[in-house]
Amino acid sequence: MSSSPSETSFTDRTVVVSGGSRGIGLAIALAAARRGANVVLLAKTAEPHPKLPGTVHTAVAEVEAAGGKGAAVVGDVRKEEDVARAVDTAVDRFGGVDIVVNNASAIATEPTEHLAVKKFDLMMDINVRGTFLLTKAALPHLRRSASAHVLTLAPPLNMNPHWLGAHPSYTLSKYGMTLLSLGWAGEYAEANIGFSCLWPETYIATSAVTNLADGDALAKASRSPDIMGDAAAAILARPAADVNGRCYIDSDVLAEDGVTDLSRYGGGDSPIRDIFVDAPEGS
Structure with a gap:
């Protein structure tokens, strides 16, 4: 029996992940590492943060414990020279770049009249500029890969006025x-x-x-980052032509691979629906 796409080996494939020291970025890095990938993590967190777990160095240790090879690059995805260092590290250490994961992101959802201009700029710089910089730097190497992917952590374009009006500046940056x-x-x-x-x-x-108010209660109604890691691995295991130009929701990706019982990821019977995702009709 052949393995499912999500179980495909990533041996000799090199992944560059922005913002991969914790959370979803780390979950994707670990999912790739468990399948044998080389993983380069670009993140600013060189020293422990008082409110956030992990650093880029502890993340690399987790990658290697999971079965992959890792490299840490301390840097800022907004800075062209730091992004170049991350790509150069992948090429020098592992021979190329096969996969880019644009994960680094900033969020601020205050109403427009209360949103600080520096927060607006931060979202545009990290979310849009960072995605552009890392992809641009990797493209010459991706062209030479036999299995090249660029996976961006961003939502399907949903023009529902509810989402357009909820937090226009953040929506602009993610769209x-x-x-x-x-x-x-x-x-x-x-x-x-x-x-x-x-x-x-x-x-x-x-x-x-x-870290939000009522964060513990919200976390109990949230799924584990592992679902995003597994969904990412499923996408990255598919032929490039099959996924090019598509926007995926994590549970739909897993369902396509035959995984419909999501209880292992937690969140209870009614996990909180994420922003930009409309509720099914009649719910």
Whole structure:
């Protein structure tokens, strides 16, 4: 019996992940590592944060414990020279870049009249500029890969006025990431690179959730980051042409691979639906 796509070996494939020291980025890194990948993590967290677990160095230790090879690059995805260092590290250490995961992201959801301009700039710089910089730097190497993917953690474009009006600046930054991915899918259609987006159906139990008011209660109604790691691995195991230009929801990806019992990921019977994801009609 052949293995499912999500169990495909990633041996000799090199993954570069932005913002991978914790949360969803780390879950994706570990899912790749368990399948034998080389993983380069670009993150700012060199020293422990008082409110956030882990550093880029502890994340690399987890990657290696999971069965992969890891390299840490302390840097800022907003800075062209730091992004270049991450890509150069992947090439020098492991011989190339096969997969880019644009995970680094900033969020601020205050109403427009109360949103600080520096927070607006931060979201645009990390979410949109960072996605552009890392992908641009990796493209010459992705072209040479036999199985190239760029996976961006961004939602399907949902023009429901509810989401457009909920937090327009954050929405703009995340939809900007999606539009870049969809645009690259067209621009590089002949390059055999799979540009795709992935977004969670529900809240994910990361520090971004647990640090909110009522964070413990919210975390109990959130799924584990592992669901995003497993969904990402399933996408990255597929041929580039099959995923190019697509935007995925994590539970849908797993369902396509025959995984419909999601209880292992927690969240209870009614996990909180994530932003940008409409509730099914009649619910």
